Structure formats: C-alpha cells, structure tokens
Amino acid sequence: MEIRQLRAFVAIAESGTFTAGALRVHVTQAAISMQIRQLENEIGARVFVRAPRHVILTEAGEHLLRRARHILREHDAALDEIAELAGAERGRLRIGSASAMVLTDQLPVILTELRKQHPAAEIAVGSGTSESLVEQILAGELDIAFVSLPVDARGIQTERLSEDQLVAIASPKHKLAKQKTISAYTLAGERLILGERGGNTRRLIDQFFAQAGVTLHVAMELSRQAAIRRMVEEDMGVGIVPLQSVRDEVEKGKLVRWWIEGAE
Template structure:
C-alpha cells in the first residue's frame, strides 16, 4: 500500500468520480484506475461500486477511507516536522471555506502570498456549509476552515477573524430603493431571499424577527451568498446579507443597501481547527496571514477570541 495510492483513493471518494479524482491528484484517468486496481488486489476487497453518474464506496471502502485519513495526516505531519528541522518550506495545507459566506473573498490573496513565499507548499480548498466543514476538521480531512461563529462541536477551537453587520439589500428598481433604513415590519411584506436554515447567519435573522414579533415571507432559501445577490439584482425579492459582501455591488449601483431599524445583528467570521492538533510551520504561517488580512494583530493574542467549543 503506497501513499500515492491512498491519495488517489481519497480523491475519488471525495469527488465521486475517477475523472475528478484523477484531476485532483494530477494523473490520467487510466493511471488512477490502475492505482485503485492495485490497491484492491493487495487488500483483496472491492473499494467502489460504479453508479450511473458517480462511484459509491463499498463497506470496505468506507473502512479504508477512515484509516486513509489518519495515515495521510500522520504522513504529512511527519514530513512537515522533518522539513521544519532541515529548514525546508514544504507541506500540505487543506482549507475549507463556507460557501454561503464572504470568507472566500480574501482567501485567494492569502494563498497567493503563501505560495510566493513558500512555493513548495501544496494547497487545496473545499467549500461547504459551516457545519459540514467543522465535521471535516474533526475527521482530519481539512486542516482549518473559515466558518460562521459560534461553533458548537467538541474538539474544535475557533478564532474570531472579523465581525460585520447584517443589512437588507434590494434592486435599485425597488419602490423603496431611495430609503436608507427599513423596519422589520416593512421587510415582513417583502419576498425575502435568505440563506438556508441551520446556519448561524440564518439563525441570527430568524431570532431578530421573532423577537420583533414579525413573521417573515421567505420566497427562496439559497446556500450561496452570490446566488442571493444575483436573485435580488434580478428583482426576485429582498435579501439580508453581511454588509461587507455587498460593498462592490452597492458602489456600482446594481444593489441598494438598507439598514434594518432597531437591528443589532452582528455576523462573525472565524477560523476553526482541531484542539490539540499538530500545527506545522506552514499552518502557523497561514494563520498569521489570515490575521493580517482580516486586520487582527499577530503580536497581541489578547485581541483575538479563542475558544474551545463543546456540545451543549
């Protein structure tokens, strides 16, 4: 059993197809198929079942996936520790970014700066809901994730990176477009386009309107922030999003922004990682770049909020 075979196996399991898995590990489909075949022969077990549009893990495949994550994590940690001893800047960095948030906006610049300084670092990024990414951190599938706070999961520590206010947005053709402030009651009469239930942002919105005694008329529930903005631009309804996420559209005039009267809805972005997990020099440098890009002081740890969250 070779590390390259395990990486190929994990890539297929995570992407769902041999084609996408091959692209992730930068080999041909024929080559990755051969690696899996060799692995199955050695283990004397079938790892995947082919479905019409994707492959599905067998019971043996599911067991191997659990072990593969542990083996690869330990392999990478050993490699990075030894690289640190010799002064080499090598390593692997796997990052998650919540798809419904603005966390991805500064991420390209952070990764670009990291790669320019340390070209030997292998980086990968996955997206998903905050809840899913936290589970991937716990499973060792990713090293850190940008998530909305708070996080309630045993074994995960979070660090506050930034805060923002939630505002209402509408098309510039909306009849109330010239207003600067709208009430909760005015929004109750609108077709609202919000994020999916279960996320922290949606919880904050529902909580505010429940306290105001207002029942919302939700027309759409979308997983991606970009999709919410595009629907609002198309006159499909009114959205509620973090202020920083719409500064560009408001500046261009494709959206208008309203403050919500009486609302103090603060949205928090943080980075989640494993409690007590090994942090290589590359991981530490990545965290420093995150604090730098989000305006947090790297010299004064007391200015950052760190917490170990547990299930209630």
Template sequence: MELRHLRYFVAVAEEGGFSAAARRLHVVQPTLSMQIRDLEHELGGPLFDRAGRRPRLTPAGQAFLVEARQVLAQAERARDTARSALRGETGSVRIGVAGAVVFGGLLAGLIGEFHQARPLVRIELRETGPLAQRTAILAGELDVGFSALAAPADEPRLASIPASSVSFLVALPAGHRLAEHETLTVEQIDGEELIEYITGDGDLVPHGVRRYGADPPSSPARFRGDSTLSVLALVAAGAGLAVAPAGVDRAAVPDVVYRPLAEPGLKTDFHLLHRSDETAPAVAAFVRACA
C-alpha cells in the first residue's frame, strides 16, 4: 500500500465516482480503477459497492476513509516539516556569548532579525569563554560563538567571520576622582587598582588593555571577575577600575560610572565562530544572517 492508493481512494469517495476522481487526479480512469482494485485486494475486501450507477462506500470503506484522510494529512505535515527544516525555518541554534557582546547590542540586533525571519527556530545562549567556545563548537555542544578570538589558522574545522568592532570604556566607582574627566587615557589610569577579567578559560585579561596593544598599567591587580557583571560589581564596591568594551555602560549597575578610553586605534574585534562544514540548515542560516 502506497500513499497514492490512499489519495486515489479518497478522491473516488469524495467525488462520488471514478470518472470525476480521474479528472481530479489527472489520471486515466482505467488506471484509477486498477489501483483501487489493487488496494481492495490487499485489504481483503471491497471498499466500494459498485452495484448502482455511482459507487458507494461499504462499511469497510467508510471506516477506511477516516483513517486514510488522517494518514494523508500526517504525510502532508511530515512533508511540510521536512521542507521547513531543510530551509532552516525550524531547528535550533546554540550560541556561546560573552557579556561584552550582550551589552554591546550586537547580539540582540542579530537575534532579533533572525527570530523575525525564522520564528520557529529555537535560540539558546550560553555564557562561554573564547577558548571554551572553540572546544564546545567542535564537540557539537555549541553551534556558533561570539568571541574576541578569530578561528585559529591551524584548525580547519573552525571558521569565523567579523561580527563587530568596538572601542573601550573605563568603569569607575561613582565619586572616583577620575570621573570628573570626560574621557580617560591609559596614562591617567596607570597606577590605579585595575580589576582583572578571567575569560573562563583560565586566562587573565588585565583590564582588557594588554591584549589590544597598549602598555598595561604598572600596578598589579588584586581583584578578579569571571563575567562582565562580576567585574562591574567589584567596581561598584570600590575595589578598583575596569576597562571593558563599549556597550557595558548599558548595564545599569548602581554606583558605577563610565568614561570613554581615548586611545586611537585601541579597539576589540568580535568574530562569529562556526564549524567549517556546517550541515544543520538553521545554523547555516544564522551564519549567513550574520555575514
């Protein structure tokens, strides 16, 4: 028994005759009649009473019609579901992120546009450090990641595309003497207590400056945080200053003020990491949307 047998049977039942059903199905009547007889032979009895001018459903045919319609409807749903999945309209995308990306507005904008275009795709965010993102993507635990580190050249299984470039801010405790300045320089914050950011990979990034080419301030850091919010909490507590990518000022943390770090060329680039041979349609669609 094939789906065409069910379609042919339902057409004859709904049209009330073989000629009308053949026209509806765009097949010749002898072919349709033969297919119905094959179906009846497989089932072991007649589905139509052919004694009159118009075929009528037998009791078995009436029972079979209910089930046949359900099977055809389910087949249609299965087809539509598969087509949606192949077009990347369903499925899921697991995204590794860092706080700076969230606060910077980049992530919200990309996800908002993607969700509007593909509302049935599930989105899952996980706060994950740069190196951990690479490992998780390769292990299939994440699909993509927003990172300050591009895909390494010696790892062909990973690829990356530029996502954004942002400058830096200095987060200060409210009332700090440097808050009276509209902008700050590395020289001005040299000697201040600066809070280290732990990426989650065991890597320490002193106040975000060393990685991006400026000379780090000379004073050692005594305080550390493993997320943007924990770093800002230490700033609010008066433990020190922190340098972070612009956008963190959107986090309304009490007792913290922000000043731009006026260093020409001092920026951080964010990249979207993904698998080079990505086959999941929803993930591939998300990568294309970010390109």
C-alpha cells in the first residue's frame, strides 16, 4: 500500500468522482483508476461502487478512509518536522481559499511578502468551497485555508479575520427599490438569482432561509458573483450576495441594496 494510492483514494472519496479526484492529485483519470485497482487488489476488497454521476464508498472503503486520513496526516507531519530541521526557509506551505476576493486582493500581497522572507520555501495555493477545504486540512492536504465560519469539525483551529453580511440586491427599476430593508418572506416571493449549490455564500443563504421556514423561488443559479450582479442590474431578478462584493455598484447607483431582516 503506497502513499500515492492512499492520496488518490482519499481524493476520490472526498470529491465524489474519479475525474475530480484525478484533478486534485494532478494525474490522469487512467492513472488514478490504475492506482485504485492496485489498492483494491492489495487489500482484497472493493472500495468504491460506481453510480451514474458519482462513486459510493463500500463498507471496506469507509473503514479505509478513516485509516488513510490518519496515515496521510502522520506522513505529512513527519515530512514537515524533517523540513523544519533543515530550516524554515526551505519549508512548505499549502494554502486554500474559499473566497475569490481573498485570492484576488489580499493573498497576492501576503505571498509576495512570504517570498521575500523565505525565497526557497515551497508555497502552493488552491481554491474550493469551505467544506472541501476543511476536509483537505483534515486529510493533511492543506496547512491553512481562508473559509467561511462556522467550521464544525474537530481538530480545526479558527480565527476570524474579517466580517461580511448578506444583503439582497435589485435593479433600481424594482418596485421596492426605495426600501431599506426586506423580510425573508418578501424575498420568498421574488425571482431569486443565487450562487450555485455547494458554494459558501449559497450554503449560508440556504441555512438562513431554512431556519426562517421559508421556501425560495430560485430562478437562476450562477457560478460567479459578477454574473449575478449583471443579471440583477438588468432586472432579471433579485440577488443575495455578500455586501463587500457589491459596494461599488451600489455607490454608482447600478444596484439598490436591502438589509435582510434577521440576517447577520
């Protein structure tokens, strides 16, 4: 049983498909399939059952996943300790970010300073949802990540770096454009333009409205905040987004912003 096989197995188990798993460990789908076959031959049991759009862990796979995560954490910790003996300037830092704003604005500045202080250090950066990044930390694949709180996982230390707030946005042409606040129940009657399921903002939106006992009418699900803003500007519906992402458009009068009653 090899470390690369365990990394491949964990990557597929967490991402849900062989294709996504191969992308995570930077190999071809054929190569990762071969690693899993070799792993199954060695342990004498199947670890996955293939479904139409994803894979399902077998009972043996579920047991192996817990062990594999532990083995990989210990393996990476040993490598890090040895690297420290050689000096911090030759260490490794693997960073993940669930925030496009962090990746675009803050992180380049941070990494530039790190490069100046530790020019020989190996620094890797990746992106994903908060949930997937937390799983990668637990699996020993990341050292640190910028995610949305709360994080419900043992063994993860968190520190609040900044705060944002969900707001509703609409075109200035909207009939309620002059309002300052809006209720969850009023939003439920609107054609909503939201981010895709699985994203951090969408997770918080779904949690908020589930707690309010409200069912939403989602007209569009888009992967990028810029696309949501443009659709709302054209009065195609109402959006719910982080306040920081629409400050410029609100100040320029392209969008109106409503505070959502009960949202933090």
